[in-house]
Amino acid sequence: MKNQRGQMKIQQMAFMLITVFIFFALIGLFIISFKMTGLREQATNLQEKNTMLLLTKLAESPEFSCGESFRNTKTNCVDLDKIMALKNNINIYQNFWGVNTIEIRKIYPEIEEEILCNAQSYPNCNIIEVYSKEGAEEGIGLSNFVSLCRKNEENGISYDKCELGRIIVGYEIK
Amino acid sequence: MRYKNTLKGTRGQQEMVGLAIIMVMVAVILLVFLGFSLNNSDKDIVENYEVSSFIQSLLQYNTQCHSDRQYLEVKDLIFSCSNQQNCENSIDSCELLNNTMSEIIDSSWNVNEDSPIQGYEFFIYSNGEALINLEKGNTTQNYKGSVQDYTTGGNTIEIMFKAFF
Numbered sequence: 281m282k283n284q285r286g287q288m289k290i291q292q293m294a295f296m297l298i299t300v301f302i303f304f305a306l307i308g309l310f311i312i313s314f315k316m317t318g319l320r321e322q323a324t325n326l327q328e329k330n331t332m333l334l335l336t337k338l339a340e341s342p343e344f345s346c347g348e349s350f351r352n353t354k355t356n357c358v359d360l361d362k363i364m365a366l367k368n369n370i371n372i373y374q375n376f377w378g379v380n381t382i383e384i385r386k387i388y389p390e391i392e393e394e395i396l397c398n399a400q401s402y403p404n405c406n407i408i409e410v411y412s413k414e415g416a417e418e419g420i421g422l423s424n425f426v427s428l429c430r431k432n433e434e435n436g437i438s439y440d441k442c443e444l445g446r447i448i449v450g451y452e453i454k
Numbered sequence: 455m456r457y458k459n460t461l462k463g464t465r466g467q468q469e470m471v472g473l474a475i476i477m478v479m480v481a482v483i484l485l486v487f488l489g490f491s492l493n494n495s496d497k498d499i500v501e502n503y504e505v506s507s508f509i510q511s512l513l514q515y516n517t518q519c520h521s522d523r524q525y526l527e528v529k530d531l532i533f534s535c536s537n538q539q540n541c542e543n544s545i546d547s548c549e550l551l552n553n554t555m556s557e558i559i560d561s562s563w564n565v566n567e568d569s570p571i572q573g574y575e576f577f578i579y580s581n582g583e584a585l586i587n588l589e590k591g592n593t594t595q596n597y598k599g600s601v602q603d604y605t606t607g608g609n610t611i612e613i614m615f616k617a618f619f
Binding site for chain 2: 314388425442444
């Protein structure tokens with residue numbers, strides 16, 4: 281009788297231990313899954329911060345900047361003529377910037393419809409798809425204002441023409 | 455014997471209540487932790503760099519004002535307006551400045567009820583005197599703004615832009 285009661289007590293304790301173990305294991309699983317989501321979010325946030333940094337310095341990089349090509353030295357300025365040349369050799373730049381897409385949109389003066397820039401439509405266009413990563417899935421885009429400058433000609437005289445645009449950088453969601 | 459059984463039952467009930475209390479406490483702690491984690495979003499609709507880049511790019515825009523075989527940048531047009539000089543192609547510099555600024559801001563910042571941008575304020579001061587004053591939409595407590603100033607020929611120009619969201 282005493283033996284049986286002892287066995288019952290051991291069973292009770294074992295059952296209790298298993299219950300407590302399962303309970304804490306579930307909590308552990310919950311925390312781990314939550315942390316994993318947090319890690320993904322952190323990775324996306326980090327990617328976002330890197331994209332922001334890239335965005336603020338992209339217009340000053342040698343591939344994009346106006347440099348000394350125009351009458352006054354300009355900051356936060358993209359040389360559109362240079363960009364059109366870069367667009368033709370963009371294959372060299374695969375994975376160079378570590379982002380999914382780089383696009384430039386003219387904001388002002390406004391053009392009613394969206395016209396993609398290519399050798400035929402330039403400069404009477406408003407969207408330049410500078411770079412697109414091969415096989416990239418859709419992501420999030422961050423943008424910043426830039427001056428879009430180029431050389432224009434009127435009555436045989438060349439002059440600087442700077443317009444207003446946005447540079448949009450797309451990055452992947454982790 | 456009956457007394458012993460009642461005692462056992464009470465102890466069992468106490469254990470169950472104890473376990474329930476622990477479970478409730480853990481659940482509450484988890485919920486508080488979850489709540490704190492979800493509230494930690496610090497993303498803004500407008501970033502600081504956007505506003506300062508906007509002013510910088512705006513100042514470099516080439517207007518329709520012709521002078522010295524070039525089309526004047528907004529930066530130079532502000533000086534022309536401040537000094538009450540008209541353009542070579544007989545355009546009133548202040549009128550052109552006002553129209554251009556208004557059009558550029560409206561194209562760049564979409565202000566309406568459905569948009570996250572609630573309104574904007576844009577001022578240009580020349581030696582402390584208001585040259586341009588543009589406002590649209592509502593002013594709110596949340597805004598990002600930037601000020602840029604520069605001096606040429608004794609004139610101090612101050613440009614201020616605030617985007618409300």
